[in-house]
Amino acid sequence: MLELEHIHLDFPDKPNVLADINLQADGGEIVGLVAPNGMGKTTLLKVILNRLHPSNGAVRIQEQGYTSQAQTRKNHALICAFPEQSDLYGDLSGRAHMQFYADCWQNKTKSIAEIITTLNMDSYVDRPTRTYSLGMKQRLCFAMVMAANTPVMLLDEVMNGLDPLNVAMISEQLRRLRAEGKLVLIVSHLLNNLQTYVDRTIFLKDGHFVLDIDAHTVPAQYLKFSGDPAQVSGATAYTETMNTLPLAGLDGARVGALASQLFTAGVAFTVGPLTLEEQFSHFYAQADEHV
């Protein structure tokens, strides 16, 4: 459904913002895009939307590239991006915004009223958006994308400013969208939350995709502990505060012995797969924040 082929983008003062990016993603999938601030996540979304033109490579939506203005319009009919709160029309109501998106993208199947109820927006949706709190605006922006009801949805920091209840509600909605066959490409810094619903997580660093984690494969197990990695033979420092030892090939008795050793030494440890947060810290520990 969405294909990125050898995407390369330079800015005048910054080369290789995106360097040979390749991606194929289909409907019924949630793909998480992860990177620290300034690494090019939003830039990549703009390239997908044709708001930025790559110097090389192609973006194809349902096998059609941005080859002309007419084709661009057709592609935009298939894809909707999460708008920024600051761009909402202050004098228009939330319902008017949603209806606008539904009409623009000719959504005739999903009811606006149903979306409003599902996202608990009934109490404020008919007020002008300038009266909304940050959380209300964030929910409205998500509701607008739902109202567009496009096959491909790009969500940039959709969970920003939401309390845990709303984060859980949006997460549930994302699962429903996947069940409806949508392709959702989501950028989020709430990695623990992201891990609960994505099918794939892609790490972007220095213009490249450095890691592509399939959530459906059985993850490798690790012994994770703090302190000096030399405490356990074969362990390495994974992040500044955590060392790891892969447990593949080790039997239960050996794992138990190692755990007992660490316990006796009073060292904190866990056994389990690497979380997204741990992998994030590992990959970006040395990265400078780009503005």
Add this chain to the structure above:
Amino acid sequence: MKAILRLDHGAVWRSRKNRFLLVLWTVIGIGFVFAAQTLQLGDLKATLSRSHALIQINAGQIESMVVPTKGPKRATAIAINRQAALFGQTYARFMFDDEAGTQDGLIALAKAQVKGAQGGYPGLKASSLPSEAAATRTLLVTQWLRQHGQPLIRQVSDAGSSLTQAWPLWLALLPIMALAIACDGWLMMSEHRTVTATLPVGLGAQAVSKVLTRLGLTLLAMGLSGAATLIVGALSGGWGHLSYPTAVALGDQLQILPLGAVLGLGLLDAVLVTLFIASAMLVVNVLTRNVYLSAMTGAAALALPWLTPGLTRALWWLPLAGLAPSRVFDGTLQAQAGNWALGIEGSALLLVLWTLIMLGWFRWLAARQVG
């Protein structure tokens, strides 16, 4: 297209700036009658007094020089003196309430002023006497009234006389009003970039939507102002003469039309002027990306036909004349050039052509913009 029209409609009508302009225009319409009566606009006695004063000033100027016994300055002196004499006769008949005599006197005076204006009054440093167009308008209107046995409007006292004085003001202010409404046409979109950047709606359709919504607001403002003046005038002194003869530059010369027809033409012209200004402001918005710079650029363009009428006449194929509709209607721009393009039909056609050019240019510019 419907969706973007609905969004633009909502955004335009909910804009505080636009609501303020709507109220302001309506207040102008309401207050015009009272202002006109206070300032004696359209008051025949006051007008005659002013004409007399101007003739005397110019006569004094020419007499203060050593007037040669022959040559162009002598001709100017004779022309001024003739006008002074004709004015004296006219004023005397006016004071004796002789309607037919007053009209005959005004006709003779206007003919003399047309001839004088055509001659250019050599020797006068600055002629504040009526221009050829102004004198011709007086001549045509008075001749028509004389032929049909109808009286001159003596003062603003009813709906008809109010509208007769008001419509030139509306036409003069129309471009400013349209500019104020349209100066942020595309920038309103830019302020909501992530909401509107990737809509599956063509740039042409978006441009048309923005232009149409602003046209609607401008027409409503003009309609409300006109209605306000009509109602206040009617309350003041009745409906009056709603078909009063009005001279406008139709074709390649001034012609008489009833007031109602002129108002209709004015409304049609308002549509074309607003469409052009709204389209042009889309282009300016894309180029400047700043509402204040856009407004200043637009204001400078609106000032051109007033400050440089010669340039406007020379560059008749540009839409400059259309930006001063009051001067198009009253024949000021056309009179000296004798150019059909500077009359109502010509300027209207040019506005249509340049509106299409602006829309095409905007579409090309906006498509090039990225990010």
